[in-house]
Amino acid sequence: MSVAAQAPPADERVGKPGVLDRLVVRPEIGSLLGALLVFLFFSVVTEQFLSPGGVATWLDDASTLGIMAVAVSLLMIGGEFDLSAGVMTASTALVTAILSTQLGWNVWLALLVSLLFALGVGALNGWLVMRTGLPSFIVTLGTFLALQGLNLGITRAVTGTVQVSGMRSTDGYSSAGFLFASTFTFGGTSFYISIVWWILFTVVASTVLVRTRFGNWIFAVGGSALSSRAVGVPVMRTKIFLFMTTAFAAWLVGSINILRFTSVQANQGIGLEFQFIIAAVIGGCLLTGGFGSAVGAAIGALIFGMARQGIVYANWNSDWFQLFLGVMLLSAVLVNNALRRRAERVRR
Amino acid sequence: MTAGADDPVLAHPGQDVGPDDLGQPLLRMTGIVKEFPGVRALDGVELSVLPGEVHCLLGQNGAGKSTLIKVLAGAHRPDHGEILWRGEPAVLASPVAALRLGIATMYQELDLVPGLSVAENVFLGHERSRFGFSRRGAARAEAAALMRRLGHAEIPPEREVGLLSAAGQQLVSMARALAHDARLIVMDEPTAALASDEVDNLFRIVGELAADGVSVVYISHRLEEIRRIGSRVTVLKDGRTVASGLPAGTPTGELVNLMSGRQVSTVFPVREESAADERVEVLKVEGLTRAGEFADVSFTVHAGEVLGIAGLVGAGRSEILETVFGARRPDAGTVSVDGVRLKPGSVSAAVKAGIGLAPEERKSQGLLLDLPVAHNVTLASLGTYSTAGFTDRAREMADSRAVLEKLELRPADPRRLVGTFSGGNQQKAVVARWLVRGCRVLLLDEPTRGVDVGARAELYRLVHELAADGVAVVLVSSEVPEVLGLADRVLVLREGEVLADRPAAELTEADVLDIVMEGSAATELAGVAEEASS
Ligand SMILES: Nc1ncnc2c1ncn2[C@@H]1O[C@H](COP(=O)(O)OP(=O)(O)OP(=O)(O)O)[C@@H](O)[C@H]1O
Ligand SMILES: [Mg+2]
Numbered sequence: 001m002s003v004a005a006q007a008p009p010a011d012e013r014v015g016k017p018g019v020l021d022r023l024v025v026r027p028e029i030g031s032l033l034g035a036l037l038v039f040l041f042f043s044v045v046t047e048q049f050l051s052p053g054g055v056a057t058w059l060d061d062a063s064t065l066g067i068m069a070v071a072v073s074l075l076m077i078g079g080e081f082d083l084s085a086g087v088m089t090a091s092t093a094l095v096t097a098i099l100s101t102q103l104g105w106n107v108w109l110a111l112l113v114s115l116l117f118a119l120g121v122g123a124l125n126g127w128l129v130m131r132t133g134l135p136s137f138i139v140t141l142g143t144f145l146a147l148q149g150l151n152l153g154i155t156r157a158v159t160g161t162v163q164v165s166g167m168r169s170t171d172g173y174s175s176a177g178f179l180f181a182s183t184f185t186f187g188g189t190s191f192y193i194s195i196v197w198w199i200l201f202t203v204v205a206s207t208v209l210v211r212t213r214f215g216n217w218i219f220a221v222g223g224s225a226l227s228s229r230a231v232g233v234p235v236m237r238t239k240i241f242l243f244m245t246t247a248f249a250a251w252l253v254g255s256i257n258i259l260r261f262t263s264v265q266a267n268q269g270i271g272l273e274f275q276f277i278i279a280a281v282i283g284g285c286l287l288t289g290g291f292g293s294a295v296g297a298a299i300g301a302l303i304f305g306m307a308r309q310g311i312v313y314a315n316w317n318s319d320w321f322q323l324f325l326g327v328m329l330l331s332a333v334l335v336n337n338a339l340r341r342r343a344e345r346v347r348r
Numbered sequence: 349m350t351a352g353a354d355d356p357v358l359a360h361p362g363q364d365v366g367p368d369d370l371g372q373p374l375l376r377m378t379g380i381v382k383e384f385p386g387v388r389a390l391d392g393v394e395l396s397v398l399p400g401e402v403h404c405l406l407g408q409n410g411a412g413k414s415t416l417i418k419v420l421a422g423a424h425r426p427d428h429g430e431i432l433w434r435g436e437p438a439v440l441a442s443p444v445a446a447l448r449l450g451i452a453t454m455y456q457e458l459d460l461v462p463g464l465s466v467a468e469n470v471f472l473g474h475e476r477s478r479f480g481f482s483r484r485g486a487a488r489a490e491a492a493a494l495m496r497r498l499g500h501a502e503i504p505p506e507r508e509v510g511l512l513s514a515a516g517q518q519l520v521s522m523a524r525a526l527a528h529d530a531r532l533i534v535m536d537e538p539t540a541a542l543a544s545d546e547v548d549n550l551f552r553i554v555g556e557l558a559a560d561g562v563s564v565v566y567i568s569h570r571l572e573e574i575r576r577i578g579s580r581v582t583v584l585k586d587g588r589t590v591a592s593g594l595p596a597g598t599p600t601g602e603l604v605n606l607m608s609g610r611q612v613s614t615v616f617p618v619r620e621e622s623a624a625d626e627r628v629e630v631l632k633v634e635g636l637t638r639a640g641e642f643a644d645v646s647f648t649v650h651a652g653e654v655l656g657i658a659g660l661v662g663a664g665r666s667e668i669l670e671t672v673f674g675a676r677r678p679d680a681g682t683v684s685v686d687g688v689r690l691k692p693g694s695v696s697a698a699v700k701a702g703i704g705l706a707p708e709e710r711k712s713q714g715l716l717l718d719l720p721v722a723h724n725v726t727l728a729s730l731g732t733y734s735t736a737g738f739t740d741r742a743r744e745m746a747d748s749r750a751v752l753e754k755l756e757l758r759p760a761d762p763r764r765l766v767g768t769f770s771g772g773n774q775q776k777a778v779v780a781r782w783l784v785r786g787c788r789v790l791l792l793d794e795p796t797r798g799v800d801v802g803a804r805a806e807l808y809r810l811v812h813e814l815a816a817d818g819v820a821v822v823l824v825s826s827e828v829p830e831v832l833g834l835a836d837r838v839l840v841l842r843e844g845e846v847l848a849d850r851p852a853a854e855l856t857e858a859d860v861l862d863i864v865m866e867g868s869a870a871t872e873l874a875g876v877a878e879e880a881s882s
Binding site: 227 | 421423442443444447453455459460461462463464468472473474475477480481482524
């Protein structure tokens with residue numbers, strides 16, 4: 001109607017935001033700035049940090065954390081948490097190790113069973129959360145404790161100790177090790193293959209998140225599960241799949257660890273779940289869901305790796321790492337928050 | 349609505365339906381029963397919708413309208429009853445099943461994902477994709493085309509929905525229903541959040557849909573709308589169908605009688621003797637400005653005076669109220685209560701000075717949905733209900749029960765969780781909060797949004813009572829007759845600018861609409877406005 005055309009609501013007539021403002025609304029912008037700062041800082045104060053060997057070390061440190069952080073970021077965008085993710089990295093390694101060292105299975109077969117186990121636990125997490133309507137924080141706290149108990153109990157029952165070792169002498173170790181734990185040489189320096197897995201995983205996750213219809217559903221179920229269900233988004237399937245993705249990532253990391261170190265402690269992985277969440281939050285994920293970025297989470301993990309190794313190169317006591325982490329987390333969240341506010345103002 | 353007289357939509361599409369079609373309804377629901385714990389929301393409802401008609405669903409707050417359409421949308425499963433879709437029995441097991449049949453629904457509580465863009469929301473659940481990959485360009489182009497069709501090409505498809513105004517979000521919701529190519533579109537109080545020009549726009553679309561043979565089920569508490577676009581009417585009362593297939597021309601009195609079982613003479617308030625005491629300036633706002641929202645707004649409200657603010661959605665009305673209340677910080681200007689200047693941008697200072705605000709967005713700003721109504725009602729006045737930190741629950745319950753009875757809350761049980769009440773009843777709880785507290789200045793933002801005719805009359809009476817007790821009331825409403833009938837003085841806003849400040853008695857609905865739309869009413873009006881503001 002002519003009237004409406006003449007007088008559209010004033011608040012929606014603002015022009016297009018500029019390039020800077022559009023950049024600023026990206027969720028990963030805070031982590032990018034942080035990564036840049038940390039990088040410059042340690043490049044200046046230490047010598048090893050920029051050396052090829054140094055780079056390989058902090059990239060490697062970031063890689064396994066990064067794989068998990070990326071998976072966890074998808075889950076968080078979908079509005080859920082997984083506190084069992086850290087222990088899962090040990091559980092999967094233990095399953096593989098016990099099956100191949102104690103029962104003499106071929107490593108590949110052990111890996112397959114371990115994968116099925118992980119996917120099963122992920123599906124169970126998701127199913128319980130969706131079925132009971134309980135917060136995933138509680139449900140996965142339960143799986144976290146249960147897995148922790150299983151890890152210790154079964155390991156002790158089978159080996160009599162709290163660790164499983166001896167992977168090197170198992171069938172199929174060399175081929176599996178090639179895939180998960182080998183190194184490759186680039187410019188004269190050798191890098192762990194886990195870095196490749198990390199990059200690959202990030203690229204796939206990010207593509208799914210921003211380019212596919214499923215990615216759209218992830219944002220939608222995290223933003224408002226009820227509204228999404230009302231328009232036919234398969235909320236349950238989406239969330240269960242996200243829990244399974246996290247479990248898959250834990251399997252990948254568990255496999256990388258067991259094949260590289262050839263042994264695993266039954267109490268490994270505890271406490272890591274918070275590092276995954278911290279990296280995802282530094283990368284721009286909101287705790288409330290519906291907002292975030294997979295690339296951001298990968299960058300968050302990169303900050304972790306750079307700082308952890310940088311502190312070593314600087315010959316500081318590693319006690320300082322926690323302080324650094326706290327400051328980093330707070331400032332990233334504050335920066336993200338401030339930028340988002342600004343973006344909202346610009347767009348209003 | 350004055351615009352109705354020359355509106356093209358007046359031709360009732362339903363009346364063009366031939367006798368053959370009349371025999372074969374598109375949808376027929378019979379004996380639908382739906383129970384919630386403690387309430388039988390639907391108790392044997394009948395509804396029959398013909399192809400290409402605009403079928404209006406009327407009923408008081410809590411009558412079961414939204415529940416019925418949720419059954420139709422596949423969001424609720426009925427306990428009993430039969431649904432025939434084009435003559436065939438249909439099971440609406442899920443939202444997807446309903447959408448597949450061609451039933452698209454615009455829910456009463458806006459049902460969008462705030463973090464997604466306009467285009468993503470429009471196509472959520474039926475994404476434009478190839479091999480699982482989103483075709484974002486296509487989705488954006490189609491969403492843009494839909495927004496153009498809705499007369500709002502200025503809303504870009506990549507804009508985040510959470511950043512749009514209520515009216516903007518309503519449009520997105522509408523675009524989504526259109527995107528489904530549905531045969532039946534259900535609209536649950538779509539005009540509650542819209543100003544009159546937006547309503548005209550919506551009605552144009554509804555007319556076009558009906559002409560294309562799409563049926564519309566339309567729910568509204570604004571009875572005059574029924575006559576403008578409706579074909580036939582079904583009336584619900586306490587979960588039962590009390591009349592169906594009535595012609596849209598049925599007199600208002602008769603419809604109200606059917607809905608409530610009693611006589612309500614007028615829908616809008618009749619002007620009463622003003623209670624304003626010119627000697628006592630209670631609220632004084634001077635030069636209030638927020639860049640991009642409103643500029644240089646000044647007004648005074650005396651004790652016992654009701655000041656109405658009229659204007660389009662987006663003219664800055666809610667923003668002004670929120671700024672007076674301290675929820676937004678002004679760039680310039682001052683707010684004083686009883687001659688004392690308030691600290692800018694501080695809600696607690698405003699509340700301490702006796703200002704109360706019943707906000708427009710009840711879900712996000714007003715209510716704690718998981719708490720009982722009683723707690724919600726006394727939330728702002730807990731201080732008066734507690735001694736040494738302990739709350740007097742009995743008195744809390746008794747007082748809220750009294751107010752809620754006055755406002756005709758249904759079901760009349762203050763212990764129930766707010767979230768389980770119907771939309772209109774939730775709105776009553778928001779308003780009740782400030783009635784219990786007793787304030788010096790009461791700011792009401794769209795207080796009757798979604799409230800039925802009977803409860804509305806009661807609310808108007810309460811406002812008059814408050815004014816008679818010396819409270820200064822500021823009322824924002826999109827319904828001009830409501831502003832004119834309730835207020836002593838009217839401020840007309842357009843794009844954040846005060847264009848007129850005049851006694852309500854000197855204004856007609858046409859004057860207000862003219863100023864609101866054109867910015868300049870008759871020249872004599874502009875003169876008066878200057879006079880008033882000087
Ligand atoms: N999820 C629920 N749980 C419990 N009771 C409910 C629920 N949804 C609705 N009800 C109850 O069912 C009845 C009908 O509510 P409904 O929302 O259908 O009313 P309505 O006619 O749409 O009213 P309004 O005009 O206020 O929107 C009310 O008594 C309400 O309290
Ligand atoms: Mg309703």
